[in-house]
Amino acid sequence: MSIKQISSTQNPLIKHLVLLKDKSRERKKTGTFIIEGERELQLAIKGHYSIETILFYPEIYDEKKLNQFSDDLDIIEISKDVYQKLAHRDTTEGIIAVAKSKSNAIENLNFNTKTPLVLIAEAPEKPGNIGAILRTADAANVDAVIIANPKTDLYNPNIIRSSVGCVFTNQIATGTTTEIITFLNQNNIAIYSAILQDAVNYHEQDYTQASAIVVGTEADGLSQEWRDASNQNIKIPMQGAIDSMNVSVAAGILIFEAKRQRNFK
Structure with missing residues (x-):
């Protein structure tokens, strides 16, 4: 050498x-x-x-x-x-x-199951949150992570650091919200949007079918497009003084409920 x-x-x-x-x-x-x-x-x-x-x-x-x-x-x-x-x-x-770097085009996503579980985050800005979401996705072994309307590139050193390398272990795609919704509909993947309005408690839904769990930022939540496209809005019941939690924590709760329903398969 x-x-x-x-x-x-x-x-x-x-x-x-x-x-x-x-x-x-x-x-x-x-x-x-x-x-x-x-x-x-x-x-x-x-x-x-x-x-x-x-x-x-x-x-x-x-x-x-x-x-x-x-x-x-x-x-x-x-x-x-x-x-x-x-x-x-x-x-x-x-x-x-x-x-x-790899291409993160959404058309490159490849699922090895007919019932994929996908985690989607719309417009996350903080590299630390993106990294934490990727760690959660790796821990749950989801089929894909999709970043809608990304604010930073995936190879930002802070994302690599905060994800402890899980940016490399997940199947990741990026795209506009419109592109992603079209992709989900074409692949018959049900959309569960984390939105407080017109929502049911997250554990009341069936995620054993092909499912996409969508989370937004704490400041802005999800855009109207997701509200319109959602098969069902879901919420995590808050029992304290605040009405929201960190996006990566919320994503973890929602994704692991889906994994629980799937017997962690």
């Missing part, structure tokens, strides 16, 4: 990688993104992402561990200064990778 070395933060490749880390525009233009951390990298490889380059800081990451990766990769040993320039997290494992 041939290993290159870069010690200067002014190296053109390092400058490019800093842009890749910080700018969504650069990620979209190049079709690549940064992965930080060994667990996240392993999940990306398991999720069949194409890895182009691995950079490691030898004071933290043992060079011998590089043997687990393909010989076809570019391997670069970097200095402390370069590592600190590229690292997004305060505590990490000393390894960073460059990977190719």
Whole structure:
């Protein structure tokens, strides 16, 4: 395995990688993104992402561990200064990778069952919430996660971090609300929208059929399109002083009720 070395933060490749880390525009233009951390990298490889380059800081990451990766990769040993320039997290494992992004077009979704369970989030803005939703989806092993009207790209380092790599383990698509509703209708997937108005308690519905559970933001809720398209609005009964909860928590409650009904299959 041939290993290159870069010690200067002014190296053109390092400058490019800093842009890749910080700018969504650069990620979209190049079709690549940064992965930080060994667990996240392993999940990306398991999720069949194409890895182009691995950079490691030898004071933290043992060079011998590089043997687990393909010989076809570019391997670069970097200095402390370069590592600190590229690292997004305060505590990490000393390894960073460059990977190719995947298409998240909704037409690429592929279900292995006639009764898929899909989690949809409309216009989530906070990377932390998106990451938490993806962790919930992975834990429940849903068939797909769809982000409607996305406000940030999926390969934002904060999403990768907060999802602990579950951005790589879920089947994910993005699209406009209109496109997604059309897709659900074409595939005979019932729509259960988390909306307070004209709603029934979430546990009163049957999610053993092909089902999409749709959640919106705490601030704005779901758009009128979802209200019009919904087969049934559902709500989580609130027993305290407030009338809503964090979107990722709500998604977890709803999805795991569906999984309970399906005997966690």
